[in-house]
Amino acid sequence: MKLLITTIFALGFSSTAFANPYDDCILQNMKGAKTKEMVFAIERACIGKTSVDIPDKVSTLRQVNAFSGNYNTGYGDKGTKFLIKLENTLPYDITEIKLYFINKKAPSIKSYVVDVFNEPLPQGAIVVELGEPGLAQIIKANQSRAFVVNVSDLAGLDHFNENYDWVIYATKGIPLK
Known part of the structure; x- marks a missing residue:
């Protein structure tokens, strides 16, 4: 029973439910990045995609x-x-x-x-x-x-x-x- 509760708790926190839009973008797009340049390009794209005007x-x-x-x-x-x-x-x-x-x-x-x-x-x-x-x-x-x-x-x-x-x-x- 303890193992089941721990597993459910861990799975709940491994989702992007607590991430901000930038973190979500990084998690969705970083899978195929094989070089530092690719990682940096994804980071720049996610910054641009998720930045909004601050009221x-x-x-x-x-x-x-x-x-x-x-x-x-x-x-x-x-x-x-x-x-x-x-x-x-x-x-x-x-x-x-x-x-x-x-x-x-x-x-x-x-x-x-x-x-x-x-x-x-x-x-x-x-x-x-x-x-x-x-x-x-x-x-x-x-x-x-x-x-x-x-x-x-x-x-x-x-x-x-x-x-x-x-x-x-x-x-x-x-x-x-």
Whole structure:
């Protein structure tokens, strides 16, 4: 009797009933993947297929800090970047954010769409291959993440707080079940 109950309990949890749409997509499509490239392609496709627009009423990210500086992204790009540290408290796994910079001196707004959340690398490090999309393109719910956005096309970043205000919103995500 114990074995039957344990087996029924295990079978109940092995289904995708507790998975989110991304996990369901991965489980349905990963069977034939034989190479790392195939796995990464399936992950990217599942991120795109399962990401939805996050409603405005829940899209505001509240626990966010940001710093301008010369952070290494590993691609040899020069110029100032914006390091963002956030905690995802939304009922979504975030797959895209929109970052707005409001110029205080010459009223204008510049926006950036971010869908890859790579942490800064140690100085001198370079990227030799792309990382796993499931790790670089998703900020899981209740997860903290630090990532870099290249904002070198903004003028006056050496006095960032004097020159700019900024706002960040989560725009796409994978709903939690």
